[in-house]
Amino acid sequence: MAKDEKDKATEEAPKKGGKKKLIMILAIVLVALAGGGYGGYLMFAPKPAAAEEKLVAGIVVPLDAVTINLADGHYLKLKMTLQATDKAAEAPDGSKALDAAISLFSNMDSKELLTNEGREKYKTQLKEKVIVAYTVEKEKEIMDVYYTTFVIQ
Template identity: 70%
Template sequence: MAKDDKTTEPTPTKGGKKKLIMIIAIALIALIGGGAGGYMIFAPKKATAEPKPTPGVVSVLDAITINLADGHYLKLKMTLQATTEAAEPPDGSKALDIAIELFSNQSPDTLLSTDGREKAKQDLVAKVVTAYTVDKKKEVMDIYFTTFVIQ
């Protein structure tokens, strides 16, 4: 082999990066300014949240005693905040049954902590609101603890 023989490597074609940049630019222009596709991607999302229900009557329920874990018990008295969509004040039997099911055999330590009590209340509210929703009309919007004693 002679010294002048060089192996030839293919030289990259010019404009490879330029072509890629142009394709990306055209795609962005088409998405952003060029039509419905860009609008649907970048348009602000419309809130489809239901309007807040308006408060109606408050139903005071009788106090109940619920057995907790380790021989402890919970004395619970609550009220139901009805909505104006409720035809009549709600009967509290469903709410009391849900409370008994939710709190039975729970640890007193869990319910004594602020976080544990708030979590349990949130769960209770969610279940009660669902139980009192008829034909997509929420008849109960919230509950309030008026007595919450653990012994």
């Protein structure tokens, strides 16, 4: 009977050790997979736009008011201000911004501009055009456009 008990003890001992080894191997594999997955995510995840460009505000340039003909016999009196970045070598000339505004708003129906949603929608489009117009060698010189007067008659 002593032999039977010893045989049972020797049979059970490797099983316990085998389970511990198996658990440790599985834990190592899981940690490696998790680390690899996280590393892959960091490598291939899209980078946020804000992290790519950190624009620092520079000078503010107010522009003269301009009157733009709208399609339905109305007029838009628009005065805006440009927020330059610190990359701007000098105060930006407002001619490109005014040209972008005139080309965007000319012959537009006043009903589109009378709502807050319409005004903000076209402000976003104007801002995009102005930023492109003032980008020199991939350096953005303008970061924002502000309406200081927006009157439809």
